[in-house]
Amino acid sequence: MSPPPDHDDTSETQLEGVVTRSTGSWYDVRVGERVIPSRVRGKFRLTKQDVTNPVAVGDRVTIRLNDEDDTGFILSIHDRTNKLSRRAAGHRSGEEHVMVSNVDRAWIVQAVKRPQYNPAFVDRLLVAAAVNEIPAGLIINKIDLLTDEDRAEVMDLHLRYVDLGYPVLTTSATDGFGLDRLTAELQDQVSVITGPSGTGKSSLLNAIEPGLDVETGEVSESTRKGTHTTTHAELHPLSVGGYVVDTPGIREFGVRDIHPKDLAHFFPDLRPYVNECKFPDCTHDHEPGCAIKEALERDAIHPDRYDSYLRILESLQEEEEKRF
Ligand SMILES: Nc1nc2c(ncn2[C@@H]2O[C@H](COP(=O)(O)OP(=O)(O)OP(=O)(O)O)[C@@H](O)[C@H]2O)c(=O)[nH]1
Ligand SMILES: [Mg+2]
Ligand SMILES: [Zn+2]
Numbered sequence: 001m002s003p004p005p006d007h008d009d010t011s012e013t014q015l016e017g018v019v020t021r022s023t024g025s026w027y028d029v030r031v032g033e034r035v036i037p038s039r040v041r042g043k044f045r046l047t048k049q050d051v052t053n054p055v056a057v058g059d060r061v062t063i064r065l066n067d068e069d070d071t072g073f074i075l076s077i078h079d080r081t082n083k084l085s086r087r088a089a090g091h092r093s094g095e096e097h098v099m100v101s102n103v104d105r106a107w108i109v110q111a112v113k114r115p116q117y118n119p120a121f122v123d124r125l126l127v128a129a130a131v132n133e134i135p136a137g138l139i140i141n142k143i144d145l146l147t148d149e150d151r152a153e154v155m156d157l158h159l160r161y162v163d164l165g166y167p168v169l170t171t172s173a174t175d176g177f178g179l180d181r182l183t184a185e186l187q188d189q190v191s192v193i194t195g196p197s198g199t200g201k202s203s204l205l206n207a208i209e210p211g212l213d214v215e216t217g218e219v220s221e222s223t224r225k226g227t228h229t230t231t232h233a234e235l236h237p238l239s240v241g242g243y244v245v246d247t248p249g250i251r252e253f254g255v256r257d258i259h260p261k262d263l264a265h266f267f268p269d270l271r272p273y274v275n276e277c278k279f280p281d282c283t284h285d286h287e288p289g290c291a292i293k294e295a296l297e298r299d300a301i302h303p304d305r306y307d308s309y310l311r312i313l314e315s316l317q318e319e320e321e322k323r324f
Helices: 042-047 119-131 148-163 179-186 201-208 260-266 271-276 291-297 303-323
Strands: 013-023 026-031 034-040 060-066 071-077 083-087 096-101 105-111 136-141 168-170 190-194 235-237 243-245
Touching (some): 013 034, 013 235, 026 060, 026 071, 119 136, 136 148, 190 201, 260 271, 271 291
Parallel strands (some): 034 071
Antiparallel strands (some): 013 026
């Protein structure tokens, strides 16, 4: 074997891959079927001082391969299409920790029943996804439990979100209904699967990819008090291609960082009316001449959706007050 040539950038092996995991100073970079443990060049660490991690899970990167030990050096990060970040609680200007980037879609899982369908939860996450420029969709699972009594209600929910432009899947992890469509939706995509405990997220993922053990649930605020950025996202490869993202604590994402007066823009059904209100700074809550309330009264907006809007508005207003 000849000795390695002098350091020369042009003769190096450069590869493109995606960061699937981060463990402190090492990153797993997946290139095809290979996972190449990689490090970051020192200069990256200093460029953005308000970001705790220069490279995030989900990032597409170019690495230089060290042929001797099969490790990599991350040379560059490609532009991100979107990202989910976490900040020190309550601080709009706190350090940003990018949990995951380049998410193709966030799927919100609900059950027909057990647990009861929760429209406020769905709407809150849809807003969070929109704020972060992540396309969202809805999975209505446990469709095998549907009875004649709740059929109309579930169909109403289904149509409501389809009309808003979101993809809606109906599934049963128990009898396999809808799993082909789910698999097709996840194939070659980076997908976040989230939803309340017990809705069947693990069951669905295990049904389409046996052995997939992904943390997808909510982490309650109280269990995390005082511990900051302890959780790391991870991309779990699917055998059909694509990844499912581990997302503990998705509750923290997004909705916090918007101004109350911008909230209605993130509701596709409220957005068309926001410029028609009498007052340009209308919060669509109590003001006279509100085009959104008029639309509500003539049933052009679903009351559950308006309820969700008011709840989120209230929580944003509380956040605003805490800041001063
Ligand atoms: N009937 C019915 N039961 C289901 C279905 N999917 C899941 N279950 C059951 O619902 C319960 C909860 O399912 P999990 O997959 O653990 O739910 P999860 O969303 O992962 O819950 P967390 O991990 O706590 O967030 C289990 O008892 C499952 O067997 C379904 O499609 N139909
Ligand atoms: Mg689970
Ligand atoms: Zn208004």
